[in-house]
Amino acid sequence: MKLYYSPPSPNTRKVHAVAIHLGLPIELRFVDLQKGEQRTPEFLRLNPTGRTPILQDGEFILWESTAIMQYLASQLPNALWPEVPQIRADIMRWQSWQLAHWHQACQPLQFENVVKQILQLGDPDPQIVERATKQFHQEAIALNNHLAEREFLVNHTLTLADFSVASDLTYAVPGRFPLEDYPHIRTWYSQIEQLPAWQQTAPRG
Numbered sequence: 001m002k003l004y005y006s007p008p009s010p011n012t013r014k015v016h017a018v019a020i021h022l023g024l025p026i027e028l029r030f031v032d033l034q035k036g037e038q039r040t041p042e043f044l045r046l047n048p049t050g051r052t053p054i055l056q057d058g059e060f061i062l063w064e065s066t067a068i069m070q071y072l073a074s075q076l077p078n079a080l081w082p083e084v085p086q087i088r089a090d091i092m093r094w095q096s097w098q099l100a101h102w103h104q105a106c107q108p109l110q111f112e113n114v115v116k117q118i119l120q121l122g123d124p125d126p127q128i129v130e131r132a133t134k135q136f137h138q139e140a141i142a143l144n145n146h147l148a149e150r151e152f153l154v155n156h157t158l159t160l161a162d163f164s165v166a167s168d169l170t171y172a173v174p175g176r177f178p179l180e181d182y183p184h185i186r187t188w189y190s191q192i193e194q195l196p197a198w199q200q201t202a203p204r205g
């Protein structure tokens with residue numbers, strides 16, 4: 001299987017980390033987003049939305065990180081994606097929340113406080129940061145309360161849900177995410193940070 005990836009991206013990280021955690025052999029194909037490689041005709045034939053990650057398994061092409069994670073985890077029996085309908089639905093619930101709400105709350109802080117600096121796009125916009133901070137608190141309260149009573153998001157064990165939700169905390173420190181009031185998120189994330197698959201997929205430099 002071949003993974004078209006862009007290493008600093010949280011969307012790539014969650015997919016790549018799942019492949020490593022499950023010991024699935026993956027050939028990596030770097031896509032240079034800064035050079036606009038995702039807009040080339042060759043790339044758009046693989047993913048018409050022009051985004052990474054993409055998985056290629058023979059003739060089968062799959063884009064959207066959550067779908068890729070589920071496909072990878074379906075290759076062999078494992079606790080990340082158990083074959084129990086209620087547990088799968090619970091995992092999908094958190095993966096859906098991550099894409100629809102958590103990512104939307106984290107991404108503007110990441111962009112304003114990290115990406116803009118890297119790409120020399122100017123200072124963070126205080127209005128966007130204020131709006132994003134409010135949104136962040138709204139979602140973080142729900143996540144923190146959920147984690148107050150459990151070690152992992154679903155089924156008392158590590159699942160795809162943890163990889164999905166954790167991915168948006170990749171830049172929590174440089175992105176100045178306001179996590180001070182959320183001890184349960186911090187404790188849970190520090191466990192994820194201990195995973196070899198998480199360490200091997202950390203952004204370099």
Ligand SMILES: N[C@@H](CCC(=O)N[C@@H](CS)C(=O)NCC(=O)O)C(=O)O
Nearest residue numbers: 009011038050051052053064065066
């Ligand atoms: N919902 C998509 C989001 C993918 C996405 O936004 N990828 C970014 C990198 S994090 C990308 O390739 N951006 C390139 C662009 O928008 O030009 C997923 O979960 O895979």
